[in-house]
Amino acid sequence: MKKVQQLFQSEDGNTSQREVILNHIEKILTTMDELKDPNKTILGEKRSRSPLFYQELMEQHTVPEIGSSLDTVVEDLVELMEGHPYHTHNFVTNVLPMASVPGVLGSLTNSLLNGNNLWDVYGPAAAECEVKIISMMSKIVGYDFTKSFGYTTWGGQGAVFSGLRLAIAKQFPHAKEEGVPNNLYCFASENAHYSLLKSIEAVGIGSNHLIRVKAGKDHAMDMEDLQYRLEEVIAKGGIPVYIVATTGTTDSFGIDDMATIKYITMSIEQRYNLKPIHIHADSALGGFYAFFNDYDYASNPLQFEQDVLEGLQQITKRMKNLYLADSLCFDFQKLGQTPYLTSLFLVKDGSSLGLLDLDDFDTPYVGNRGYGTYHTGYTLECSRMGSSIAIFAALTAFGKTGYQTILANYVRVNLAFRKQLTQSNLSFQIVNPENIGPVTAFRFYPAGNAWNKEQNGVMTKAQITSINEMNEKLFEILGENRDQIFFGDTTRVCTVRASDTSELVPIAAAKLFAISPYTEVHHIPAIIESLKLSLSNLEGIHVEV
Numbered sequence: 001m002k003k004v005q006q007l008f009q010s011e012d013g014n015t016s017q018r019e020v021i022l023n024h025i026e027k028i029l030t031t032m033d034e035l036k037d038p039n040k041t042i043l044g045e046k047r048s049r050s051p052l053f054y055q056e057l058m059e060q061h062t063v064p065e066i067g068s069s070l071d072t073v074v075e076d077l078v079e080l081m082e083g084h085p086y087h088t089h090n091f092v093t094n095v096l097p098m099a100s101v102p103g104v105l106g107s108l109t110n111s112l113l114n115g116n117n118l119w120d121v122y123g124p125a126a127a128e129c130e131v132k133i134i135s136m137m138s139k140i141v142g143y144d145f146t147k148s149f150g151y152t153t154w155g156g157q158g159a160v161f162s163g164l165r166l167a168i169a170k171q172f173p174h175a176k177e178e179g180v181p182n183n184l185y186c187f188a189s190e191n192a193h194y195s196l197l198k199s200i201e202a203v204g205i206g207s208n209h210l211i212r213v214k215a216g217k218d219h220a221m222d223m224e225d226l227q228y229r230l231e232e233v234i235a236k237g238g239i240p241v242y243i244v245a246t247t248g249t250t251d252s253f254g255i256d257d258m259a260t261i262k263y264i265t266m267s268i269e270q271r272y273n274l275k276p277i278h279i280h281a282d283s284a285l286g287g288f289y290a291f292f293n294d295y296d297y298a299s300n301p302l303q304f305e306q307d308v309l310e311g312l313q314q315i316t317k318r319m320k321n322l323y324l325a326d327s328l329c330f331d332f333q334k335l336g337q338t339p340y341l342t343s344l345f346l347v348k349d350g351s352s353l354g355l356l357d358l359d360d361f362d363t364p365y366v367g368n369r370g371y372g373t374y375h376t377g378y379t380l381e382c383s384r385m386g387s388s389i390a391i392f393a394a395l396t397a398f399g400k401t402g403y404q405t406i407l408a409n410y411v412r413v414n415l416a417f418r419k420q421l422t423q424s425n426l427s428f429q430i431v432n433p434e435n436i437g438p439v440t441a442f443r444f445y446p447a448g449n450a451w452n453k454e455q456n457g458v459m460t461k462a463q464i465t466s467i468n469e470m471n472e473k474l475f476e477i478l479g480e481n482r483d484q485i486f487f488g489d490t491t492r493v494c495t496v497r498a499s500d501t502s503e504l505v506p507i508a509a510a511k512l513f514a515i516s517p518y519t520e521v522h523h524i525p526a527i528i529e530s531l532k533l534s535l536s537n538l539e540g541i542h543v544e545v
Helices: 015-035 053-060 070-081 101-113 124-141 155-171 195-203 223-235 258-272 286-292 306-319 350-356 388-423 451-455 461-480 521-536
Strands: 149-153 184-189 210-213 239-246 278-282 327-331 343-347 428-430 439-444 486-497 504-513
Touching: 015 070, 101 124, 101 388, 124 149, 124 286, 124 343, 124 388, 149 155, 149 350, 155 195, 155 239, 155 278, 155 327, 155 343, 155 350, 184 195, 184 223, 195 210, 210 223, 223 239, 223 258, 239 258, 258 278, 286 306, 286 327, 286 388, 306 388, 343 350, 388 428, 388 439, 388 521, 439 461, 439 486, 461 486, 461 504, 461 521
Parallel strands: 184 210, 184 239, 239 278, 278 327
Antiparallel strands: 149 343, 327 343, 428 439, 439 504, 486 504
């Protein structure tokens, strides 16, 4: 038994067991640092993976009869680092950030305590931090912190799902016992994240009851189409129950107009005598720009350049209306710079969470019994990791100005990239020029073709598809060199109408997503040069247009 006890933290705080842990952590950190190369986007060298790679892993691995030493375990762990993506200045692929030091320390603290965020008796540190960050972020977006509440959950998907559960419960309080009515409908932009689709399937509404609202040239939800779709559903006997407003789409940073969405829903509710339609702001990515909602743009205390300042103001114009949403979320593992998985779901009226709560009878070993005043029977999860500790550590360390500084740099880098890409005379065009933020979607065009032609519906489906195929071949070339510069890509940054069909055709585009704190404007020329080199490899490929 003594040998097994040595695999745990000490119960008495003795230095020998502590030194064992510290030595192994030192080994992991040292090895990781030795593998780093600031001019690459992976640790160490590429690892080849054959088509049978995962099958071979399954065949080779069984639980050992006798456990290995911790030294051996650490050797296995550091071996996993070889070839793993790492967030240098050339890592511009997607919203996959480097975990900040305070975030890592918070996660480590939570791991050491191993508290269960279900109940403050089991996880007092996590419960305390959760209440703190709920208040902190409620004040950032403009919620009344004395009325709002929420909890940490499993990413933006968890928040969208929780918002849908709440939306149904508000209109149909007995749905969790009696089932969901079969005439409920949800609405989101055609550019919204697929998490709503998964949520609708999970609660039993059915994917056919997801109404995809047309997006405009700014990649945001078209308000006229939203109103039309709502009225169309109502006319057929359907009940609008949930609208997801995306405030910062993953591929193009489109920001839905929260103020107009709220106005439209209130007008329709009054006209048709409907119960309030729950509006969830999927602010998992873009919501962090709410840190600028009270920034003094006149005095500009952080001395941002004029173009950066104007870009931030454009974002703030819509982000300042986040408070109109009934619920929203922050994926701190995205622009919050914390480790996976650290997401926060916020509800404007915290008391409404009671509609989802379980009775004490159904939770006999968890509840309010005098020695614990915080339990979360309303969450879909039972046990929950104390990710609130990492979030609290990051909020405390960065502060408003820290977040404003790094978020502004993402804008600065993208503005510089757009300018230099345009000046390069390469055959790329930016397909989200109206969206200022951390991401630029750009698309390769053969001679004689252009984004405005596709966007205005003057090209055939075959022409658009052919250009898509060319871009997907470029994705493959970029992917082969991702250890040098790691670009992102998407097969559907948006959809357009073709001249010869009524169906919407997807648009494929590469992406530069500024997500590393080390990516700065002076790195852009090398990034442009790498694109030029990749384009040269496309020579000789014929495209029918």
